[in-house]
Amino acid sequence: MVSIKDVARQAGVAISTVSKVLNNYPNVSVATKEKVNRAIAELGFVPNAIAAALSSKKSGRIALLINLNAQTQAIDEIGMQYMAGAIRQAKEYNLDLVTVFFSMIQDMTYEEITRYFLSQNIAGIIICGLSKDDYVLHELIQAERFKIVIVDAPIVNATTSSVWIDHKRAQYDIAKKTILENNAKRVLYIAGKKNGYVTDERLKGMNQLVQELKLTMLVRYGNFSELEARKLTFQYGQHKDIVVCASDLMAIGAMKALTEMDIFRPVCGFDGIMLMGYVGKQMNTVRQNFARISGEAVRELYSLMEENEGKNIVLDYEMVRMQYLDIIC
Amino acid sequence: MVSIKDVARQAGVAISTVSKVLNNYPNVSVATKEKVNRAIAELGFVPNAIAAALSSKKSGRIALLINLNAQTQAIDEIGMQYMAGAIRQAKEYNLDLVTVFFSMIQDMTYEEITRYFLSQNIAGIIICGLSKDDYVLHELIQAERFKIVIVDAPIVNATTSSVWIDHKRAQYDIAKKTILENNAKRVLYIAGKKNGYVTDERLKGMNQLVQELKLTMLVRYGNFSELEARKLTFQYGQHKDIVVCASDLMAIGAMKALTEMDIFRPVCGFDGIMLMGYVGKQMNTVRQNFARISGEAVRELYSLMEENEGKNIVLDYEMVRMQYLDIIC
């Protein structure tokens, strides 16, 4: 393997000079920079990122800690989008991203997890899919030992930022739109997981809306499960004018129930997943650009690693009517 | 950060001795091993994998190079399963796995890719979703500079192994089963991508079957696209007794077409994806355990990195009737 030393010899300069041009230090004359670059090209030199990390004591390695439902829920489109967005952005910043699934750390203690990340020289972590009962992860966050960016949970401290959209407003907006379009009064709201971060926010949005429009609302928790939403719709849908769901997947469940019950009720979703297309129905939904959110999380982590303080970042969202004619058609 | 030096001091031994117990060297007395381990525990020492890699010149880092269709195809369930399986197995072997999407290397030259992997100290690569026109990747494989395991393509050389199921036989088996069950004679076969590795294999299986059972068969390429399969079924399905598809996704397309045409034809798929459940239909399909396949690929890569020769590994498969009652209920 050709090393920085070889380059130095070939270029007739010192090792440190090569290092400087490699890292774009200011104090290098154009002439020597030229020489060094030529030598690099001639030798086909590739800087060794591992050695650089060891020497500089900063690794540029980050972990994407993600709660994927690959087994139970068949297709976790949202998780995929998160991954894709994060990986792309990490590449952009020249960060080395390792993907870690919740399932691989679920049996570890706080110490073991810390040890794992430490041994891997991981400087920053992005967490997607955190829930309130992931105790060890909360410990990890509170320890403030790593720079962390949390997607979709409002935790901020000296070393932790959060990135998400305004779920309260988004839920308010999309439900209002759908309700007004359909002149509905009696709402069945299928919320997410009790005590979930986003679930609570979205519920707040609904409560505000109910007050404003003088609606009646029945709230039930569907745990983001298609099946549970389906059952709830069977149970309560008949005497409601509309079904508002806190996720698209649950909206699919609600729609399937309504189809089987052979009644029409407008359904309102949340997320904007493509999977909707496979079901072949239409509905209003909030579209979150998940890839963008996780990309933004990487960006924020990057800035956090440069000694900044944690902050709360709120992104925007779209409201769309899902149809996916390109797929269904 | 507590280092090996601190441990050595605490235990009252030399650095090298600590290193030896860390790496399970034979020549260490039980007594000193004891001492060292106690010191490690007391200090909460975490060996630095980066430094170890630099020093030992072997990294234990591998890359999963995967062709994910997150953008075009909405949900790439297969890719997800590949990822999950590989990541799990890598953890098992204590390998450090970095995920790289095709999209991030698609504009790179062979040199750039090599440089990238080299700079990352990556010793082995697993490739999922290779197609015949990924020229730079073929260059990478032929260069034999990295240990590579290819999933679903029959390339083997000194540093390259391949892992897959017997697609020819699987296609033969599942089609035969479905054809005999339905007493069909005229087959519409929607193949994958022209000149694709698995496509060719599966087609061979069909050809053999056609001869054996004295069937007639129309072959068309659906490029693994649901939409194209849908169109092809519209065009040719009417006068066939059965539609055999080289993927579940295309089978979904075929089913949608048949529903709209309001005719019944048995459909046969390939893959065993859960997405089928969302469509709410039934069909025979080959079930490949993608997570297992990629896990096996990691295992093979591990053995390949221990100076073994490349080989061709063929896994088994199942034939199932998809229903997913738990999801559709």
Add this chain to the structure above:
DNA sequence: CTGTTAGCGCCTTCAG
């Protein structure tokens, strides 16, 4: 602007 030097944390002969 360039070179010298001292590590980063660990592994690995090689003496003892």
Add this chain to the structure above:
DNA sequence: CTGAAGGCGCTAACAG
């Protein structure tokens, strides 16, 4: 069986 010493490839003061 244990310890001393010399790197791995690179960075970062500090001199010059």
